[in-house]
Amino acid sequence: xxxxxxxxxxxxxxxxxxxxxxxxxxxxxxxxxxxxxxxxxxxxxxxxxxxxxxxxxxxxxxxxxxxxxxxxxxxxxxxxxxxxxxxxxxxxxxxxxxxxxxxxxxxxxxxxxxxxxxxxxxxxxxxxxxxxxxxxxxxxxxxxxxxxxxxxxxxxxxxxxxxxxxxxxxxxxxxxxxxxxxxxxxxx
Numbered sequence: 160x161x162x163x164x165x166x167x168x169x170x171x172x173x174x175x176x177x178x179x180x181x182x183x184x185x186x187x188x189x190x191x192x193x194x195x196x197x198x199x200x201x202x203x204x205x206x207x208x209x210x211x212x213x214x215x216x217x218x219x220x221x222x223x224x225x226x227x228x229x230x231x232x233x234x235x236x237x238x239x240x241x242x243x244x245x246x247x248x249x250x251x252x253x254x255x256x257x258x259x260x261x262x263x264x265x266x267x268x269x270x271x272x273x274x275x276x277x278x279x280x281x282x283x284x285x286x287x288x289x290x291x292x293x294x295x296x297x298x299x300x301x302x303x304x305x306x307x308x309x310x311x312x313x314x315x316x317x318x319x320x321x322x323x324x325x326x327x328x329x330x331x332x333x334x335x336x337x338x339x340x341x342x343x344x345x346x347x
Contacts, residue, residue, distance in 0.1 A: 168239070173219050173286070178254065183319035189208070190208060190340060190342050191210075192210055192337055192338070193206045193337070193340070194335050194337055194342075195335070195336040195337075195338070196332060196334075197328075197334075198326055198331045198332070198347050199329050200216040200329070201242065203235055205233035205236060206235075207229070207232040207233045208232070209228060210341065211226070211227050211228070212225065212226040213225045219331060221262070222262040222263075222277060222279070223259075224258075224259070224260055224262075224281075225257070225258065225260075226257070226258050227256065227257040229253065229254055229255060230245065230254055230255065230257050231245060231250050243324060247321060247322065247323075248285075248321055249286065249287075253285070253286050253287045256283070256284070257285075258279075258281055258282070258283050258292070258296060259282050259284075260282070260292075261279065261281060262277050262280070271301065272300055272301055272302075273300045274297060275298045277296045277298070277308070278294070279294045280294075285314070285319045286319045286320055288318070289319055290314070294310055294339065295310050295311075295312070296309065296310040305343075306343050307340075307342050307343070308337070308339065308340075309338075309340050309341075310339045311336065311337065311338050311339070312336075312337050313335065313336050314335050314337060315334060316331075316333050316335055317333050
């Protein structure tokens with residue numbers, strides 16, 4: 160029952176809960192957190208598949224979730240660019256990107272397959288700075304043991320005290336688009 164709660168409550172599926180529950184999410188290797196930045200002359204995308212997560216369901220219908228990713232795990236396909244980004248965001252000093260959030264009144268899903276919108280409101284820690292952020296997710300339940308959560312949000316690099324890298328004296332845009340693509344299964 161505990162394993163079923165991990166997936167089903169984190170993503171809002173139907174389940175009768177008798178008490179508060181804490182469980183570890185089993186985030187599948189195909190899950191990804193992707194960043195995308197734009198420079199006047201080109202665009203850059205980096206992907207990490209090293210996502211860790213935890214969720215807690217409260218009997219009042221509140222979801223508490225935490226997801227973190229090592230900064231050094233992002234790969235753009237260009238080692239020199241990745242090394243420069245690690246220096247820019249001071250990955251040795253601030254090794255994790257972490258999100259902690261909650262959702263209230265998460266709607267229960269109907270028969271499978273089912274789709275639900277979930278909005279996690281919380282705090283993103285990046286480059287040693289904590290800022291409020293809302294992460295909207297579209298959750299697709301294939302069945303009681305498998306779900307996918309996809310979403311997008313943007314953040315300001317200067318709001319997180321990141322000195323924007325430059326090319327030919329032109330800095331990248333301040334907005335970094337983040338894409339969340341989680342495949343979640345039952346932890347065994």
